[in-house]
Structures are given as structure tokens and as C-alpha cells.
Amino acid sequence: DQQVKQNSPSLSVQEGRISILNCDYTNSMFDYFLWYKKYPAEGPTFLISISSIKDKNEDGRFTVFLNKSAKHLSLHIVPSQPGDSAVYFCAASAGGSNYKLTFGKGTLLTVNP
């Protein structure tokens, strides 16, 4: 049972344009959502997060939107740069004392110069 779904295995965009990565979840107990970025042969690195009490969080070129009624979140990257090319993982936590993260399968973003 996959509780965090990233239905697009890959996405290709032109440099300077917007990248939109999508994520859906099924567990209504999730109350904290994160995006991680992963380059080949490296561990994932934290990118941005959002609490369920918000619907938007922005950090520079990165914005995460949360639609709780649709159980959907998205990551917008504007403008996209070639260095953004990586695998992006959506993750969710049900809170509590251990903050266990459940990850999606990831989306490979390629930004073409």
C-alpha cells in the first residue's frame, strides 16, 4: 500500500521555465510534508517542507503548495536551472514522537540548457 505517490517518474523542462512536481497521499494522518533532492551517488538532501496548517511555503525559487482536501502537494521551481536536475522525493510524516517519514518513488527532473 503506497501512501505517498509520485505518478510522474520523470519530467523534462527548459532552463528558465517553471518545473512542477506533483505528489499525492492517501493517509489523512499525515500532517507534515517535505521535499528532498537527490543527486546520483549522494544521499537525499532536504529542500523544503510544509505543515498541514499551511497551504503554501516559499523559499527562494522553491514553493510548495498543499491541498489537503485533495490530498495533493506540488513543488514549483521558478526559474528552473540545469543544476536543479536531480531526483525529487516527496515525503510525509504523521507526527507524534518519532516523525517517521514515508517517501514516494521520486521524480527525475531534467532541466535542459
Add this chain to the structure above:
Amino acid sequence: EAGVAQSPRYKIIEKRQSVAFWCNPISGHATLYWYQQILGQGPKLLIQFQNNGVVDDSQLPKDRFSAERLKGVDSTLKIQPAKLEDSAVYLCASSLVGFPGELFFGEGSRLTVL
């Protein structure tokens, strides 16, 4: 600040052999995690420690996998005997106690079981 250290980076073994992975978390991080990432999948939590106690090991195949975190600092994950389906990257991560979800990952240990 030093990051999460893992070793070895790569390991190739025959099925039924054993293997051990080591992790040293970021100094001051009380919570340590071991994740398994199979090719094409997202990381899956195997075990979570807080200090030297186990918080969650519900997805750890306990018949073959074991992990310990002596003295609440570094940790070892062992697989014995290994199966073909254990081929994966084993990621160690750490976090501050009580901080919701932001994990700091090591570079991972890639295991190939032949």
C-alpha cells in the same frame, strides 16, 4: 559541521554471506535512522533509534537484519544471510530530537548481492 558518515560505500557479496554497514551521525543528533532504497523506489525506513533505544523497527526483516546503536552515537546494520533482494542502497540519516521530519542523510552504502 561534519555530515553523516557511512562505510563502506560499496559492497559486493554472494547470497547467504553476511555484511555490516556502519554509520556515524551528526554530532548532537539523538535520532538515527536506517533506510533501504531499492533501485527505482523511494527510501523505506528499516529502523529508527532515539539515543540507544529503538523507536520503530516494524519494517525490519528481523530474521536476517539486525541493528544496534551502542552508547547512543554510531550504529551498525547487519544482514545475515543476505538474499538477492537485499541489493539496495542503505542510507543512514540523523535528526535532532523533536524536529519534525528534516533528516540529514549520509551518502549511502550500495550493496550488491550476487
